[in-house]
Amino acid sequence: MYDTLHGKRGNQGRFQKYPHIPEAAVARLSVYSRYLAQLASGGIHTVSSDEIARAVGVTAATVRKDLSFFGDFGTRGVGYRVAELHERLLEILGLTAPQPVVIVGAGKLGSALATYHGFPERGFPIKALFDVDSAKVGRRLGGIEVYHLSRLPEIASATGAVIGLICVPFDQAQEVANALVAAGVKGIINFSPRPVTAPPGVEVRQVDLSVNLDLLSFQLTRRRVGLAAAHSGFFSGQEEGAATGAAR
Amino acid sequence: MYDTLHGKRGNQGRFQKYPHIPEAAVARLSVYSRYLAQLASGGIHTVSSDEIARAVGVTAATVRKDLSFFGDFGTRGVGYRVAELHERLLEILGLTAPQPVVIVGAGKLGSALATYHGFPERGFPIKALFDVDSAKVGRRLGGIEVYHLSRLPEIASATGAVIGLICVPFDQAQEVANALVAAGVKGIINFSPRPVTAPPGVEVRQVDLSVNLDLLSFQLTRRRVGLAAAHSGFFSGQEEGAATGAAR
DNA sequence: GAGTGTGAAAATATTCACAGCA
DNA sequence: TGCTGTGAATATTTTCACACTC
Numbered sequence: 001m002y003d004t005l006h007g008k009r010g011n012q013g014r015f016q017k018y019p020h021i022p023e024a025a026v027a028r029l030s031v032y033s034r035y036l037a038q039l040a041s042g043g044i045h046t047v048s049s050d051e052i053a054r055a056v057g058v059t060a061a062t063v064r065k066d067l068s069f070f071g072d073f074g075t076r077g078v079g080y081r082v083a084e085l086h087e088r089l090l091e092i093l094g095l096t097a098p099q100p101v102v103i104v105g106a107g108k109l110g111s112a113l114a115t116y117h118g119f120p121e122r123g124f125p126i127k128a129l130f131d132v133d134s135a136k137v138g139r140r141l142g143g144i145e146v147y148h149l150s151r152l153p154e155i156a157s158a159t160g161a162v163i164g165l166i167c168v169p170f171d172q173a174q175e176v177a178n179a180l181v182a183a184g185v186k187g188i189i190n191f192s193p194r195p196v197t198a199p200p201g202v203e204v205r206q207v208d209l210s211v212n213l214d215l216l217s218f219q220l221t222r223r224r225v226g227l228a229a230a231h232s233g234f235f236s237g238q239e240e241g242a243a244t245g246a247a248r
Numbered sequence: 249m250y251d252t253l254h255g256k257r258g259n260q261g262r263f264q265k266y267p268h269i270p271e272a273a274v275a276r277l278s279v280y281s282r283y284l285a286q287l288a289s290g291g292i293h294t295v296s297s298d299e300i301a302r303a304v305g306v307t308a309a310t311v312r313k314d315l316s317f318f319g320d321f322g323t324r325g326v327g328y329r330v331a332e333l334h335e336r337l338l339e340i341l342g343l344t345a346p347q348p349v350v351i352v353g354a355g356k357l358g359s360a361l362a363t364y365h366g367f368p369e370r371g372f373p374i375k376a377l378f379d380v381d382s383a384k385v386g387r388r389l390g391g392i393e394v395y396h397l398s399r400l401p402e403i404a405s406a407t408g409a410v411i412g413l414i415c416v417p418f419d420q421a422q423e424v425a426n427a428l429v430a431a432g433v434k435g436i437i438n439f440s441p442r443p444v445t446a447p448p449g450v451e452v453r454q455v456d457l458s459v460n461l462d463l464l465s466f467q468l469t470r471r472r473v474g475l476a477a478a479h480s481g482f483f484s485g486q487e488e489g490a491a492t493g494a495a496r
Numbered sequence: 497g498a499g500t501g502t503g504a505a506a507a508t509a510t511t512c513a514c515a516g517c518a
Numbered sequence: 519t520g521c522t523g524t525g526a527a528t529a530t531t532t533t534c535a536c537a538c539t540c
Contacts, residue, residue, distance in 0.1 A: 112360020221342025
C-alpha cells in the first residue's frame with residue numbers, strides 16, 4: 001500500500017550480503033509504528049498481524065514477513081504486545097535518539113516544513129533554515145531562524161545536524177546537496193524535482209510531491225480513456241480488448 | 249530511483265488484463281517529463297535514453313522499457329525528439345487539461361501546499377481550502393479562500409474539483425475522505441499518516457512525509473550499527489557474518 | 497483454537513542482450 | 519555506426535500455506 005517515491009540508488013546496495021530488507025518493508029514498519037502508538041494511547045495491549053494489516057491496508061502475511069526480517073516479536077496464538085513491539089520498531093528505525101535536521105530554502109515549501117510539527121514530534125527537530133535571499137535571512141519562522149547559506153557549515157556543526165532537507169528550485173538542488181555534504185550531513189531528502197547525487201556515505205532520498213499528482217492524473221485519465229475510448233488505439237496492441245472491461 | 253509512498257490497493261488492480269504498467273514506471277514518466285521540459289527550455293532537440301537515464305538516475309533499459317509500454321516514440325540510431333516526447337508524456341499523464349484541486353485542512357501543511365506554486369504550474373490549480381476551525385474560515389492564503397467544511401459539496405461542484413488533498417490530523421482523515429467522495433472528487437491524496445479507504449472509482453494515494461525521514465533514520469542507524477555493533481546480535485541469524493563488510 | 501514464523505511458490509519489476517532500423 | 523524496442527533472463531517482492539507454539 002505504501003509506495004514511496006524511492007530515493008537512493010547511487011548509494012547502492014552493493015556488497016550488502018544481508019538477507020536484504022526491502023525498502024518498502026521498512027517504510028511499512030514506519031507506518032506500523034504509528035498505528036501501534038495509536039493503539040498504545042488507546043490502552044490496547046495486544047494486537048494481531050491481521051489487525052495491523054487491516055488498519056494500514058496490507059495483508060497479514062506482509063506484516064509478519066516484514067517483522068520477521070528483524071526478529072521474533074510475537075507470541076503464537078496470541079499476537080504482539082503493543083508496547084513492546086512499538087518500542088522495538090522505534091529502535092529498528094533509529095528513532096530512540098533525536099536526529100537534528102536543517103532545511104535549505106526558506107520559500108513556500110521550506111517554510112511549511114519548518115513549521116510542520118510532525119517532524120519534531122517524531123524525533124526530527126528542525127534546527128535552522130538557510131537561504132541566500134537577504135530579504136529572508138534573519139527572519140524567524142515558527143521559532144526557527146533563517147540564516148544565510150554561507151553559515152551552513154558552522155551551524156550544522158553546532159547543532160549536530162545529520163539530516164538536510166533541500167527545498168530550493170531544481171537548478172540549485174545539486175549545489176545545495178554538495179553544500180550539505182560538505183557541512184557533514186549524513187542524509188538528505190531532496191524535495192526538488194531534480195535528482196541529486198551524493199558521495200557514498202550520504203543517503204539521498206528523492207521526494208517529489210508532483211509525482212503523486214501526476215500518478216493520480218494518469219489513473220483518472222486512464223479510467224476515462226478506458227471507458228470512453230477503449231478502441232482509440234491510444235494504448236497499443238493487446239490492451240484493446242481488455243480495456244472495456246477494465247473500468248473497475 | 250523514485251519510490252513513491254504507494255497509494256492504493258483496496259481499489260485493486262483486479263481484472264486489469266492490461267499488460268499492466270508498473271506504477272513505478274508511471275512515476276518515472278513524470279520525472280522524465282520534467283527533465284524533457286528542462287531540455288526543451290534549454291533549446292535541446294534530441295536526447296537518447298542513456299542521457300535521460302543518467303539525468304534522472306535510472307538505467308537506459310528502464311527508460312526504454314517504461315516508454316515502450318505506451319508506444320514507439322524514438323528513432324533508432326538517433327534517439328527521441330525532445331519536444332515530441334515531452335508532449336506525448338504529458339498526454340499520457342493526463343496533464344493536457346487542468347485538474348482542479350481542493351485542500352481539506354488549513355493547518356500548517358494544508359496552508360503550505362495551498363501556497364506552493366509547483367502544483368498549479370503543473371496543471372493542478374488549487375481552488376479552495378476547507379476547515380472546521382471558525383478562526384480560519386474566511387481567511388485567504390495566497391489568494392485561496394478558506395471555507396467551512398460544510399460548503400465542500402457546493403464548492404467542489406462549482407469549481408469542478410476532481411482531486412482532493414487531505415491535510416487533517418489522522419483521526420479525522422477517514423471522515424474527510426468520505427466527505428470528498430460525497431463531493432464527487434475522483435482522486436485523493438492523503439497526507440495524514442492514517443491510511444484511508446474510498447469506494448471503487450476513487451483513487452487514493454497515501455503520502456506520508458514522515459516515512460521518508462524514518463527511512464533515512466533507519467539507513468543512518470543501520471550504517472552505524474553495521475560499523476560499530478556488527479556482532480551485537482541486533483540483526484539476527486545469518487546477517488551477522490556479513491555485517492562487518494557491509495559498511496558501504 | 498488462534499495466530500506467529502517461514503520456506504516455497506507466485507507475481508512483479510528490472511536488466512540484459514541483441515535484432516532491426518535510420 | 520548508433521541507439522531504439524523488446525523477448526527472455528534475472529532479481530526482487532509479495533503471497534501462500536502450513537508447521538509450530540502458546
